[in-house]
Amino acid sequence: MNVRFLGHAAFELSDGEATVLIDPFLTGNPKAAAAADELAADAILLSHGHGDHFGDTVSIAKRTGADVVAIVEIANELAGAGLQKVHDPNLGGTVELDWGSVKLVPAWHTSTTPNGTVNTPAGLVVRFGGKTIYHTGDTALFSDLALVGQRDPIDLALVCIGGHYTMDRHDAVQAAKLIGASQLIPCHYDTFPPIETDAQAFKADVEAATATQVVVLAPGETHSL
C-alpha cells in the first residue's frame, strides 16, 4: 500500500483498489500537494473538526460519493449538509467498510468545526491493506498513547510534531516511545509560522531513542509499505 503526504495533516492511503483520505485540508493549505477536486476517495476519515483537518471534506464527499467517518457531532453536521454516507462513531468505536476499518481513540486537544459544532478530538487507528496505521490527530503528549498499539502493533504512525497547537518535536519523541510503531511519518509542522520545526532533528532524536524508523516526507511524496 502507498501513503501519500498531501501536506499538513492530510494523507492519502491507496492500494490500487481503494483510496482513503485522512483530514483532507487542501483549499487554503499553503503546503497542499493536490487540489481537492483532483483527489479520488472511497472514504474520508476525520480526526476532528478544526478547519485545518475538516478542510474539503464536504466538496470531496459530494463529488466522489465517499463514505465519511467522523465523531458523532461532526457526523451529524455532515449529514445535515446533505452527505449521504456518513458514519458516526464515538471514542472507542470501530467502523468497518469494504476496504478495512477505522477506530476512534482519544487525543488531547480541543475542537470546533468551521460551522461552530463543538466536538471531541480523536486519533484514528486505520486497518488498510493488511497494515495498521495510527494517525494521532492533533494531540499533546499523554501516557495513554501507549495503549493504542497494545492490541495491534502499529505498522505506521502519523504524528504531529509542530508544537503550539499540538505537542512539539521534543514531546513527540516521547510519544514515539509510547506508540512503538515500526515506522513513523511526522506531520502538522511547517505549514504556518507558529508550527515551524526541524523534522530531521526529530528523526535523529527518535531513531536514537527507539527502534522506530522515521520517514520524513515532503508534501506530495509517497511512502510504500
Ligand code: NI
Ligand atoms: Ni486541531
Ligand code: MN
Ligand atoms: Mn490542526
